[in-house]
Amino acid sequence: MVRKSSWEWSRTAQTRKSMLQAAREVFSEHGFAEANVSEVVARAGSSVGSLYHHFGGKTELFLALYEDHQVAHEQASASSVAKAKKEGVADPVELLIAGARAYLAGAWERRDLVRLFIDGDGPPGFELIRRTRGREWVRQNAVLLGAGGEPLDRFTVAVLTSIIGEAAREVATSDSEDEAQEVIEAAVTLIHRLDPLRTLNHP
Known part of the structure; x- marks a missing residue:
């Protein structure tokens, strides 16, 4: 099993934090139903794949928030x-x-x-x-x-x-x-x- 370096863990934590902040903005502006995953990842400077990797989807992102x-x-x-x-x-x-x-x-x-x-x-x-x-x-x-x-x-x-x-x-x-x-x-x-x-x- 390959262990993650402290840098990799730090980057993972920062990515998660950025996505949650972007989700906070997008959900607050549009509500859950009208919020768009693509807008969240754009604001977070990330990718849809990364969002699904960290959270699993829009519902999980909302619940994590x-x-x-x-x-x-x-x-x-x-x-x-x-x-x-x-x-x-x-x-x-x-x-x-x-x-x-x-x-x-x-x-x-x-x-x-x-x-x-x-x-x-x-x-x-x-x-x-x-x-x-x-x-x-x-x-x-x-x-x-x-x-x-x-x-x-x-x-x-x-x-x-x-x-x-x-x-x-x-x-x-x-x-x-x-x-x-x-x-x-x-x-x-x-x-x-x-x-x-x-x-x-x-x-």
């Missing part, structure tokens, strides 16, 4: 929660809010992608992937909040997660960063008003 976007959200939120813990924050709701702030900041930074993925114009099966990811997000928030397994607990966590998700939509469609920040603060205020720790059963 979605996966990278979600990973960026998750890493930013996890890092923000870890930082808050290190600073001595122990209140689960405040930790949730720390993660939510990072998530919503990412929604503004990558607002073109948020708008793309909520638009409903994706490949077959994409909505199922989104819903599955959403359920996993609720589960992670339940762990962070130390929620029990009662129906009211599950519903409460789902509502809190929905608030953050809907806020992300509003942030992504805001006309300015100041307006986006107002939405973020409104979401935080709403979470505080719900006072979830009074509702949740802790095991």
Whole structure:
């Protein structure tokens, strides 16, 4: 078996990155259905063969873009929660809010992608992937909040997660960063008003 040199790995990573950036532009401008693979590779300075080699096709390219976007959200939120813990924050709701702030900041930074993925114009099966990811997000928030397994607990966590998700939509469609920040603060205020720790059963 021939091993790839570090230069070859670097070139492969750069090719993938260039294609994803080009795909981000083309999908954001045209949507999934109207996006053309030839336009993606032209912008990436690559070839159709190279795109199929790295991703397999337009659907896989779209899903890779979605996966990278979600990973960026998750890493930013996890890092923000870890930082808050290190600073001595122990209140689960405040930790949730720390993660939510990072998530919503990412929604503004990558607002073109948020708008793309909520638009409903994706490949077959994409909505199922989104819903599955959403359920996993609720589960992670339940762990962070130390929620029990009662129906009211599950519903409460789902509502809190929905608030953050809907806020992300509003942030992504805001006309300015100041307006986006107002939405973020409104979401935080709403979470505080719900006072979830009074509702949740802790095991």
